[in-house]
Amino acid sequence: MASIVTTEETLPSQELTDGQDGILRRAFVGEYTFETGGYLPQIELAYETWGQLNAEGTNAVLVKHALTGDAHVSRGDSQTPGWWEDFVGPGLTVDTDKYFVVAINIIGGCNGSTGPSSPDEHGNAWGSRFPFITIKDSVRLEARLADLLGVHSWHTVIGGSMGGARALEWAVEFPQRVKNVVVMASTAQATAEQIAFAQVQTEAIRLDPNFAQGDYYANGVRPDAGLGLARRLAHITYRSEAELEARFARNAQTGEQPFVTTRGPRGRYQVESYLDHQATKLVHRFDANSYLVLTEALMSHDVARGYESLTVALARLEKVNVVVAAVNSDRLYFPAQSELLAASLPKPKPVHYIDSPIGHDGFLTDAKQLGPVLTALVFDD
Numbered sequence: 517m518a519s520i521v522t523t524e525e526t527l528p529s530q531e532l533t534d535g536q537d538g539i540l541r542r543a544f545v546g547e548y549t550f551e552t553g554g555y556l557p558q559i560e561l562a563y564e565t566w567g568q569l570n571a572e573g574t575n576a577v578l579v580k581h582a583l584t585g586d587a588h589v590s591r592g593d594s595q596t597p598g599w600w601e602d603f604v605g606p607g608l609t610v611d612t613d614k615y616f617v618v619a620i621n622i623i624g625g626c627n628g629s630t631g632p633s634s635p636d637e638h639g640n641a642w643g644s645r646f647p648f649i650t651i652k653d654s655v656r657l658e659a660r661l662a663d664l665l666g667v668h669s670w671h672t673v674i675g676g677s678m679g680g681a682r683a684l685e686w687a688v689e690f691p692q693r694v695k696n697v698v699v700m701a702s703t704a705q706a707t708a709e710q711i712a713f714a715q716v717q718t719e720a721i722r723l724d725p726n727f728a729q730g731d732y733y734a735n736g737v738r739p740d741a742g743l744g745l746a747r748r749l750a751h752i753t754y755r756s757e758a759e760l761e762a763r764f765a766r767n768a769q770t771g772e773q774p775f776v777t778t779r780g781p782r783g784r785y786q787v788e789s790y791l792d793h794q795a796t797k798l799v800h801r802f803d804a805n806s807y808l809v810l811t812e813a814l815m816s817h818d819v820a821r822g823y824e825s826l827t828v829a830l831a832r833l834e835k836v837n838v839v840v841a842a843v844n845s846d847r848l849y850f851p852a853q854s855e856l857l858a859a860s861l862p863k864p865k866p867v868h869y870i871d872s873p874i875g876h877d878g879f880l881t882d883a884k885q886l887g888p889v890l891t892a893l894v895f896d897d
């Protein structure tokens with residue numbers, strides 16, 4: 517049974533129309549049997565909202581976060597900056613004065629929604645017993661939350677990277693509930709290379725001696741080294757070779773000596789120190805099991821699964837306005853892959869580009885470049 521609930525630490529009020537923007541809320545969306553057969557007796561999804569749903573229910577926008585993102589897209593009434601706050605907010609491209617904006621922490625995450633670190637009915641973390649999830653599972657569960665919020669149809673579903681995969685899957689799964697979909701720096705199916713990079717990351721976590729097959733929560737030690745290693749590799753794919761070269765070249769980190777005459781500990785190059793910093797930051801804000809579960813969900817991403825072919829799956833978007841965008845320097849989700857997606861749509865469209873030297877993360881740092889095109893093609897009412 518689905519219901520919106522109040523929990524003391526998350527909510528001043530659970531009322532949809534309480535007028536508070538950017539505050540974490542949670543809703544129970546019931547029991548669920550996952551695409552690959554796993555089961556959870558009760559699932560909670562964490563979400564935030566901005567603005568108000570209009571009387572006709574036509575102004576709801578769903579913003580989808582990427583792999584390690586969360587539901588806090590824009591500042592709203594909270595004091596903390598949101599991860600897309602130059603793109604989503606009052607008077608911005610996704611205008612919270614005009615639209616009812618919703619962001620949901622993905623199932624399996626560690627930022628409010630039920631995930632491997634959540635307690636089971638006995639208060640023990642699910643850990644290794646947490647089911648395998650897919651992007652399809654995530655959108656099916658979010659459809660239940662949309663029902664609870666009174667959103668029968670989204671004006672727009674928008675996201676980048678895994679958020680783009682989630683957005684596209686929403687539209688393919690529920691074409692009658694999506695008017696516009698914006699897919700940034702993403703694909704219809706995870707590619708061999710994306711799966712390969714992801715596999716190294718999952719192995720790094722699993723091979724950490726502190727991983728304990730996923731049941732590390734009560735041990736007092738966590739697989740930080742494995743998670744940090746996974747983030748280092750991932751972060752290289754999120755940035756371009758040119759950016760790393762321009763920023764760091766062969767420079768030594770201040771006060772460190774990266775080459776030594778004998779074997780043993782050495783100092784770091786700047787780029788090594790940078791990766792160490794990215795790893796430490798993630799380890800402090802993310803759960804290793806969630807990273808594993810979500811990475812494997814992204815590896816499984818294939819909107820064609822369950823359909824005769826990708827063409828048949830994408831044909832479901834006949835009546836959906838699909839906008840495809842890419843970062844021109846992306847070396848994880850290559851522009852050519854966005855071009856292929858756009859060309860495979862029932863009504864082929866041009867790809868819109870974010871011009872950024874930094875690579876994949878450009879969808880986070882420079883999304884506002886898409887403002888004019890999205891205002892013209894999507895947010896034009």
Ligand SMILES: CC(=O)SCCNC(=O)CCNC(=O)[C@H](O)C(C)(C)COP(=O)(O)OP(=O)(O)OC[C@H]1O[C@@H](n2cnc3c(N)ncnc32)[C@H](O)[C@@H]1OP(=O)(O)O
Nearest residue numbers: 582584585586598599769786787789790793797877880881
């Ligand atoms: C808090 C949240 O927003 S989480 C939810 C949303 N987040 C996400 O979706 C993704 C997580 N974040 C990211 O991937 C990135 O931080 C981005 C893409 C958002 C921002 O990228 P950029 O602004 O280009 O930052 P960049 O990757 O250059 O990192 C800058 C950091 O590296 C540090 N740094 C730079 N050079 C070095 C060096 N030689 N040694 C050590 N650290 C270094 C900077 O001090 C800075 O640290 P800080 O982030 O703690 O302030």
Ligand SMILES: N[C@@H](CCO)C(=O)O
Nearest residue numbers: 582583584585677678
């Ligand atoms: N840096 C982003 C990009 C992933 O696509 C994240 O950590 O979620």
